[in-house]
Amino acid sequence: MSAATDALDPRTHGRDFCLARVRDMLRIRRFEERCAQLYGETKIRGFLHLYIGEEAVAAGVLPNLRPEDNVVATYREHGHALLRGLSMNAIMAEMYGKQEGCSRGRGGSMHLFDRASHFYGGNAIVGGGLPLAVGLALADQLGQWRDRVTVCFFGEGAVAEGAFHESMNLAALWKLPVLFVCENNLYAMGTALSRSEAQIALTVKAAGYNMPCAQVNGMHVLAVHDAARQALDQVRNQQSPLFLELHTYRFRAHSMYDAELYRDKAEVELWKQHDPIATFTAALKAAGLLQDAEVQAIDRAAQDEVEVAVTFAEAGTWEPVDQLLRDVTTPAAAAGSAP
Numbered sequence: 511m512s513a514a515t516d517a518l519d520p521r522t523h524g525r526d527f528c529l530a531r532v533r534d535m536l537r538i539r540r541f542e543e544r545c546a547q548l549y550g551e552t553k554i555r556g557f558l559h560l561y562i563g564e565e566a567v568a569a570g571v572l573p574n575l576r577p578e579d580n581v582v583a584t585y586r587e588h589g590h591a592l593l594r595g596l597s598m599n600a601i602m603a604e605m606y607g608k609q610e611g612c613s614r615g616r617g618g619s620m621h622l623f624d625r626a627s628h629f630y631g632g633n634a635i636v637g638g639g640l641p642l643a644v645g646l647a648l649a650d651q652l653g654q655w656r657d658r659v660t661v662c663f664f665g666e667g668a669v670a671e672g673a674f675h676e677s678m679n680l681a682a683l684w685k686l687p688v689l690f691v692c693e694n695n696l697y698a699m700g701t702a703l704s705r706s707e708a709q710i711a712l713t714v715k716a717a718g719y720n721m722p723c724a725q726v727n728g729m730h731v732l733a734v735h736d737a738a739r740q741a742l743d744q745v746r747n748q749q750s751p752l753f754l755e756l757h758t759y760r761f762r763a764h765s766m767y768d769a770e771l772y773r774d775k776a777e778v779e780l781w782k783q784h785d786p787i788a789t790f791t792a793a794l795k796a797a798g799l800l801q802d803a804e805v806q807a808i809d810r811a812a813q814d815e816v817e818v819a820v821t822f823a824e825a826g827t828w829e830p831v832d833q834l835l836r837d838v839t840t841p842a843a844a845a846g847s848a849p
């Protein structure tokens with residue numbers, strides 16, 4: 511983490527802006543803490559990957575976007591969906607698998623989707639979002655949507671995939687307006703980058719595709735915000751891609767069950783000292799921009815919103831069994847005969 515980004519003064523961003531970022535990060539944190547609880551109660555089932563510790567990335571990048579911009583994310587995408595404007599009710603109902611969910615209960619945690627807000631997932635396949643982002647940007651280029659950009663979030667584990675390299679190459683070759691946001695949290699499940707990659711400098715990989723690149727402290731919401739704003743201006747104005755590497759850390763297990771034998775507890779504790787919410791609220795208080803009572807009020811509002819979402823999801827409905835084959839294409843149906 512560079513000293514330059516840590517020196518960012520919140521007063522230059524204004525109190526309202528800073529409070530909004532605290533709110534963004536707390537909404538994600540409280541939502542996910544409650545999801546972890548609900549998972550233990552088997553209300554939420556299947557996979558559940560928490561973003562806790564990484565909130566400054568989504569909270570720094572997404573407020574820079576326009577409503578018409580496209581967003582593509584990974585299976586660790588609850589925070590991105592929330593800050594893109596999907597309602598917490600629809601997200602929680604999706605976590606439960608209820609029809610009222612944003613993907614009608616058919617996607618679950620890893621496949622949140624909402625066309626109206628140009629939120630194109632949620633993708634369970636490592637690296638799977640990158641070609642999708644390139645395709646969206648290509649469609650915009652062909653359709654003359656000159657002002658729209660596509661932001662693609664992915665983990666550093668994706669650089670091991672061929673899809674990463676093909677996507678980076680085509681985006682650079684065809685000058686597509688894609689902001690590639692690599693959430694480098696040091697591990698791909700239990701594998702550190704240095705155990706799987708001959709070249710661990712991700713900037714070198716971007717340079718290999720003739721693509722500009724910047725590295726940012728992903729635990730500092732203002733550093734992320736400012737870097738993303740500059741990057742997005744460049745992508746939009748020059749109609750060409752850019753690679754942003756954000757250094758971040760997940761505080762929890764990879765998914766819900768993970769013995770975490772691949773990292774020391776001391777390392778986790780060290781990173782927790784850079785908790786993006788605690789450090790930012792402390793900086794705001796030190797700058798005289800925030801009182802304890804205000805953080806508590808923001809926090810309470812976030813927790814209330816979560817409880818409303820839980821009630822909504824609980825009251826939701828299951829899709830009738832006789833509807834389960836709707837939208838499912840069988841080989842027979844594809845060949846033109848009834849299944």
Ligand SMILES: Cc1ncc(C[n+]2csc(CCOP(=O)(O)OP(=O)(O)O)c2C)c(N)n1
Binds near residue numbers: 635637665697
């Ligand atoms: C193509 C593919 N290979 C393997 C997996 C299994 N898998 C799920 S998550 C994961 C690690 C990805 O790590 P990273 O991209 O760094 O994202 P993070 O989980 O750290 O956010 C792997 C290998 C998968 N989902 N897709």
Ligand SMILES: [Mg+2]
Binds near residue numbers: 697699
């Ligand atoms: Mg990772």
